[in-house]
Amino acid sequence: MKNIFLKITFAIITAVSFVSCDVAETDIPTVYKYAFNEGFSTSTTGSGAVEVPITLTGWVNHNATSTRLWHARVFTGDNYAEFSSFYSAAGTNDVAWLITPAIDLTSTTGEILSFTTKTRFSNGYPMTAFISTNYDGSTAGISTATWTPLTFATPSANDVVVSSGNIDISAYNSNNVRIAFKYTGSKTGGVTTTCQLDNVKITKN
Numbered sequence: 001m002k003n004i005f006l007k008i009t010f011a012i013i014t015a016v017s018f019v020s021c022d023v024a025e026t027d028i029p030t031v032y033k034y035a036f037n038e039g040f041s042t043s044t045t046g047s048g049a050v051e052v053p054i055t056l057t058g059w060v061n062h063n064a065t066s067t068r069l070w071h072a073r074v075f076t077g078d079n080y081a082e083f084s085s086f087y088s089a090a091g092t093n094d095v096a097w098l099i100t101p102a103i104d105l106t107s108t109t110g111e112i113l114s115f116t117t118k119t120r121f122s123n124g125y126p127m128t129a130f131i132s133t134n135y136d137g138s139t140a141g142i143s144t145a146t147w148t149p150l151t152f153a154t155p156s157a158n159d160v161v162v163s164s165g166n167i168d169i170s171a172y173n174s175n176n177v178r179i180a181f182k183y184t185g186s187k188t189g190g191v192t193t194t195c196q197l198d199n200v201k202i203t204k205n
Contacts, residue, residue: 035111036103036202040079043072054081058101062139063094070098070183073196080198085185086121093190096183097142099135103202104175110205113167113179116198119155124191127154128182129164133174147180161198169202 038056046052051071054061061069066088073082085094105111117127129152135145152164169177179200185191 032201032203033205034201035105035108035204036100036200038100038200039198040072040081043079043081045072045074045079047073049087051087054098056101058137060097060099060137060139060142062099062142063096064142065093065095068094068096070096070181070197078198080118080196081181082194082196083126083183083185084121084192084194085126085183085187085190086192086194088185088187090187092188093186094183097180098183098197099142099178099180100200101178102137102175103177103179105169105177105202105204106173106175108204109170110203111168111170111172112203113150113164113169113201114203115152115164115181115200116161117155117164118159118161118196118198120158120194120196122155122158122193124193125154125195126183126185126191126193127195127197128184130180130182131169131172132178132180133172133176135176135178135180142180145178150179 043054044052053069053071063069068088070081070083072079083096088094129150130147132145132147135141150167153162155162
């Protein structure tokens with residue numbers, strides 16, 4: 001009797017196991033592999049008029065025409081990078097660069113870049129994005145490096161987080177790939193839009 005009970009129990013457990021494993025592929029979440037992933041979560045954030053420049057290891061944060069830099073903010077627990085010419089001195093222009101560390105893509109394939117942006121108080125879109133493989137990491141080298149413009153989706157309304165879309169960068173087989181975000185604006189008669197940047201990621205195969 002005991003043996004019959006054990007056999008029946010085993011059969012039931014086996015049947016349940018097979019049923020539970022019969023899951024459609026569409027029900028299994030995609031697991032991404034990252035060559036680079038930065039959400040500014042470790043950046044010290046400011047508030048109000050207090051701006052704390054982003055100083056993450058390897059990143060270059062430089063304004064070619066002013067002293068103000070990309071800085072970190074937080075909203076509902078989420079950190080992000082931000083810049084706006086609205087807070088710059090009257091009569092000044094801003095050409096503010098935020099550049100990633102060197103990223104090694106020599107041993108990966110199928111690389112896709114993505115990031116998110118959001119605008120506030122928009123009077124024009126201020127940010128462009130570029131990729132380079134010959135930037136030397138210095139502020140002087142920004143003007144001499146070769147920067148290839150990247151095409152990405154931009155917000156069409158304020159206060160809406162927009163994904164850049166998938167940007168194919170698989171052609172850049174280098175150990176010195178840099179992604180640059182450039183804010184161009186002016187306090188006097190120019191673009192002063194608040195631009196927020198987050199979730200800078202490069203996925204790989």
